[in-house]
Amino acid sequence: MSNPDAIVEVPLHRVAHGRAGDKGNRLNVSVMPYDPAAWPLLAEQLTERAVLALYAHRGAKGVRRFDLPLLPAFNFVIEDVLEGGVNGSLNLDGHGKSNSYLLLGMKVRVPAKFTRGEEA
């Protein structure tokens, strides 16, 4: 095995799992590292600004990150991303349920020991 402390750039999906939910025109995406020790590194990289940029093409107006270092987890609340919410959206996925995997596609840089799975 290669050096477990070597920094690798991988999709967040290989470091963390998450789930999306909606209320009105707001989307929430939770993110939880598989290894709790990865949480501080993700805290540096999963900034509100970086997450907003991921959802900019959807018309997102703002992102707020709530930190849960005990669990450990992050909860991102993304405003106005559903382009009308579950009842007004023209998107096939009006609830935004598939959106956790948009965030999990973001590239992060972490030590190899924090990753799971193989590069696709």
Added chain:
Amino acid sequence: MGKLFRVGNCAGFSGDRVDAPGPVVDTLIELGGPAAVFFEVLGERTVALAQLEKRRDPEKGYEPMLERLLEPILRRCVENGITIIGNFGAANPPGAARVIAKLALRLGLPDLRIGVVHGDDVSNLDLATLEVYEADATLDTGTGEIVSANAYLSAKPIVEALRKGAQVVVTGRTGDPSLALAPLVHHFGWAWDDWEKIAVGSTAGHLLECGAQVTGGYFYDPGYKDVPDPANIGFPIAEVDADGRLVITKAARTGGLVNPLVVKEQLLYEIHDPGCYLTPDVTLDFTGVSVKDLGGDRVEISGIRGGPAPLKVKATVCFDGGWLGEGEISYAGPNCLARARIAADVLLERLRIRKLDVQPRVDLIGVSSVHDGDGGTRWRAFEGAEPQDIRVRLAVSARTQDDADQAAREALALYCCGPAGGGGVRWRTTPRIRTQSYLLAPGDLSPGCSVDTATEIAR
């Protein structure tokens, strides 16, 4: 753990697996001890769809799968003292109660006591005087007429029904966690301002209210988060003791799993500020929560904090939202990406040529769709390897069904007028509901319940 009360969930949304309740009830009976099950089948817009159904037929407007869900378990629940609670009343709780009463008579349970909670319908209130719930402030409600207006009732009227001896309780709109909290409050006699206990019971409800989502549904990611036997996922059971210890487990001899990962995902599901999650019964604080794997599909949740319930009550109002029109066509094989792109552009140009009063969006399913914006920026910019099978989807919102239909039929016309090799057209129109939430003063509401036997209700 001390003396336990178990709450099982038998449905997490309207459309859930109808064979889920059986194994939950079987497990509760095997384990013995006091227990209840609940059905959460009322999404934000489900009540509006139910209201439209009730307009067409005044006896309808309740959960359409009600009988199919209850028939396999009703007798066993009654015989074993397992209370059944559900918001399957939707827009017509008395109608749902009549269906249950008739089912009870058919099953030889004429004395079944059925409680009906009322008071969630607030369509009589003047919206102009109400405060808009801030998360919805930017939603466009249009000028559509009001279809339904329902407040999220607390657990109190359900507890009142249980105190009157109800064995089945039918509600309309109620706080989802309240459905699980109510039997706990009734059993343990918790005070309504014992916030720590109310918080634990509400968290149990929050974790369970989406059914399989806490037992391995909406979770399986092969190679990363594996789930055994996903075709037979067991629905969840919460074990709560008098002191507020909470363990989540699931129906025996079923698929799925309960581990810390899935419990954490569901803990934060549809949550905004984890330090301030409002239910009609309590303000929850999850920032101190930790989860512990007890093994054997059992996870303990601790560190839940609670504070006084919010002063205002949330109500969701549903408006007529015009029409959705959709048309789809597939292209596959060599050069399908270029052909699909032409089809997409032609569809948008046709809407302009025909001057249809619609708001359009086009997807290239297989290139980019659910992650794309209405402008299609991602599929337009796509430069990767060509997929071999692409479905072009046109979606429009329109004020009239005719405009929506005419736009959707432009996809149909691509059969003969579009790029080469287009096939598999489907098109349809769907009425739309738009929602807006408001905040009410508790004085605006007068919730209550009635409890009668199946014989009395079916009369």
